[in-house]
Structures are given as C-alpha cells and as structure tokens.
Amino acid sequence: MENEELHKIAPKLSQIEKKNSYEVPQGYFDTFPRRLQERLHPEKELSFAERLVIYIKPHFALAAMMVGVFVIAFFAINLFTSDNINHIETVNTGMADVLEYELNEVDEISLMEMLAAEEEAEVVTDEEDAYVEEAIEYLLNEGVSIETLMQELEI
C-alpha cells in the first residue's frame, strides 16, 4: 500500500510520524551476543563429588593447618621440657652416684684423719704468717729499709 493510498483510506494514520518509540537499555545490543554465548556454552556442570571437594577444600586446609600447628607445638614442648628435665636428672643422678661411691670407698676413720690433716695445715699456715710478721718488725727496728725488705721478700 503506497503512502498516497494510505492517505486516502487512513488520513489520520498517515499524518502520524512513522517512528519506533520503543527503547532498549544502553549497550544492550553490544552485550547481547556475549550473553547468548554464555547461554549456549555454559561452563561444565560439576558433579556432586567435585562440588563437595570445592566446598570442603578451605575447611580441610584449615583443619590440616591446625593439626600441623599442634604437632609442631607438641614436639617443641617435648624438646624443650622433658629432654632438659631428663638431662638435669641424669646429671643429678651422676653426682649422687659419685658421693655414694666415695662414702662407700672411704671409711669413717680415714675421713676423720683427712679432716684433721686439713685443720693442721691451716694452723701451720697461721704460725708461718705470725713468724713473717715478727721478722719484718724486727728488721725494721734494726734499720733495714722498706725497699730492701720488699726486694728480699719479692713483693
């Protein structure tokens, strides 16, 4: 139907501008082919097992990490506590054994003699010191100079 004919049978319609008044969202035709492709080739649907693995993977990793921390902590505590205690106990046990051995090997009389000898040695030392003091005093009174005295005594 030509425009002239349309004007004859529908004058009001022919006066209206022929235009499309419908609109689309901005960029609709640019993005449509991509959206269509996504619908045609959706990503492979995962099986239940695969989805389960994906879901529990982070939780599993966290649990594994916690187990690792506990294991390391356990060994660390063992290393720095029980081992040292054992070592100290071993040392203590060794000293006790030596004392016990000495007590078994040395009788009481010998021990008393050893102590008496030590006391005697201390007395002799005291006597020697008193003699030296007396000698120094005598020499000073006899006019020996301090320098000479020091040279002789090698002080």
Place this chain on the structure above:
Amino acid sequence: MSEYSDKELITLFREGGNQNYAYNLIVRKYQERLYWHIRKIVVDHDDTDDILQNTLVKAWQGLEKFREDSQLYTWLYRIATNESLMFLRKKRTRFLLPIVDVEHQLSNSLESDSYYSGDEIQLKLQKALLSLPEKQRLVFNMKYYDEMKYDDMAEILDTSVGALKASYHHAVKKIEKYLQES
C-alpha cells in the same frame, strides 16, 4: 567489516571449525531486526530479551539442518514470530480467565514502561495496534514498520499474499477508526 550475505554465512557455518564464528556473525547481523520484531509483538523489554535468546538458541540448534530453500532471514523471522506468539498464548493461559485481555494489559503497561519514549499520538497509535487481533497486528507491524515484502511475509507467516493484503487493509481501517474515535 563488509557484511556477509546469508549464503556466505551459511557456507561459513558449514565449514569445519567456523561454526561459532559464523553463528556470531549471524547474531550480530540479525539481532536488532529480530529484537524490534519481537518487541512490537510482546511490548515488554525483558520478555523480548528472553524470546530473542530462545529464538537464537533454536536457530543455533537448527542451523545445521537448515535447508536453503528459504532465506535465512525469513527462517529467523519465522522462529521469532512463533516464539512470540507462543509466549502470548502462555501468558493468556496463565490468567485462566478468557475475559482477561493480554493485549489490553500490554496497552496499560506501555504507559509505565521506562523503555518507551513515544509522545501522546504515538502512544495512541500503539494502543490502537494493541486493540487489533493478533494476526492483523502482526501483519501491520511487518508491512507498516518493517516495510517487508508480501512474499517474504507469506513465507514467514505461512499465509497467502492475498490473505496478507486483506489483513493489512483491515488493520489499517481499524486503526484509523480507533484514532478518529479516541
């Protein structure tokens, strides 16, 4: 980029390894024309988007078996038209009551449609169109807006050229009457 002819696109589609590329070219060539064809039937943008996707998905599925005894574009239009009419029928059955007029509902929703920018006279024309029987509205849109040849329309709608001319004539008279009375 020079536009491929329909025949070239079909040949490209049938060559090994070029299916996706050829299909994309077909989509880009026809998406707008098909969109506006569907939009004039169902009015709403979101419904049009769904139907356009369904149309092109069906085209993808059927392109392998497409016989070249019809043109690619009339074949695509035929799918789009059938999908749109099926959508309107489903919409009608959803209401259950036959007195509910889907076209009347579409006419009312047009005024609040954010993707419609027509002035008062354009709105009146669209309302006049929505008052037409389904087939007359279809024929009017294809002839008046798309300026399609009767032969192509006959191929798309599977109707004779004579019947189409009659439908168009009736549609024009009814619209004119609507415009004069309102």
